[in-house]
Amino acid sequence: MHGIVLFGHGARDARWSEPFFRLAEKVRASHGSAGPVSLAFLELMEPDLPTAVAEQVDQGCDAVTVVPVFFGQGGHVRRDLPAVLDVCRCAHPGVDIHCAIAVGEDESVIDAVALYCLRQVQG
Amino acid sequence: MHGIVLFGHGARDARWSEPFFRLAEKVRASHGSAGPVSLAFLELMEPDLPTAVAEQVDQGCDAVTVVPVFFGQGGHVRRDLPAVLDVCRCAHPGVDIHCAIAVGEDESVIDAVALYCLRQVQG
Numbered sequence: 001m002h003g004i005v006l007f008g009h010g011a012r013d014a015r016w017s018e019p020f021f022r023l024a025e026k027v028r029a030s031h032g033s034a035g036p037v038s039l040a041f042l043e044l045m046e047p048d049l050p051t052a053v054a055e056q057v058d059q060g061c062d063a064v065t066v067v068p069v070f071f072g073q074g075g076h077v078r079r080d081l082p083a084v085l086d087v088c089r090c091a092h093p094g095v096d097i098h099c100a101i102a103v104g105e106d107e108s109v110i111d112a113v114a115l116y117c118l119r120q121v122q123g
Numbered sequence: 124m125h126g127i128v129l130f131g132h133g134a135r136d137a138r139w140s141e142p143f144f145r146l147a148e149k150v151r152a153s154h155g156s157a158g159p160v161s162l163a164f165l166e167l168m169e170p171d172l173p174t175a176v177a178e179q180v181d182q183g184c185d186a187v188t189v190v191p192v193f194f195g196q197g198g199h200v201r202r203d204l205p206a207v208l209d210v211c212r213c214a215h216p217g218v219d220i221h222c223a224i225a226v227g228e229d230e231s232v233i234d235a236v237a238l239y240c241l242r243q244v245q246g
Contacts, residue, residue: 006240019195075134
């Protein structure tokens with residue numbers, strides 16, 4: 001079973017995470033039969049990544065793909081996230097834990113954001 | 124002339140902003156004849172929003188649309204950004220300065236992010 005963890009920064013304001021729940025719902029609608037889809041946060045919100053990964057392993061996942069829901073690959077994705085991934089891999093040595101490139105680096109995501117920006121100035 | 128300012132958080136690592144430049148390039152490719160397209164940042168990177176807006180006004184813009192390139196509407200978008208927008212509006216009382224909803228709240232952006240996530244677990 002292959003789980004997906006959507007990994008975001010987290011924020012003090014609970015309303016910040018609302019689109020993350022909508023995102024998880026959409027991913028779950030397509031992936032749900034293949035494995036669990038969870039949210040996890042770097043800080044200020046719960047669960048953290050080790051907790052989310054442990055829950056997916058408990059549910060029977062032998063593979064977990066972590067997708068950083070960040071616009072750019074800055075310090076959080078290049079430095080903080082690898083350290084947390086190491087913690088997860090040490091805790092679950094038999095599980096294949098893979099990490100994707102940040103979503104904001106993807107061409108089709110940038111295209112969708114660009115179209116949204118353009119719609120803001122068109123009638 | 125109607126300018127667009129893409130407003131991001133900013134980060135210490137310069138590589139973080141790379142997709143923001145790609146985004147600005149795409150928006151400029153479609154909007155460039157109607158007005159300037161600029162980047163601005165809340166912190167850690169330059170220019171800040173008042174500087175970017177002042178430059179667009181200097182270039183002849185009588186309307187500026189600010190698009191928050193954030194996933195969620197947390198404290199930065201709900202509290203910090205309105206305060207900076209007030210500074211911009213006071214500095215340019217004759218300019219129509221409008222602010223959009225954060226890009227991450229848009230359904231088609233969430234759809235594109237969801238498809239990217241799903242591609243990470245498909246052969």
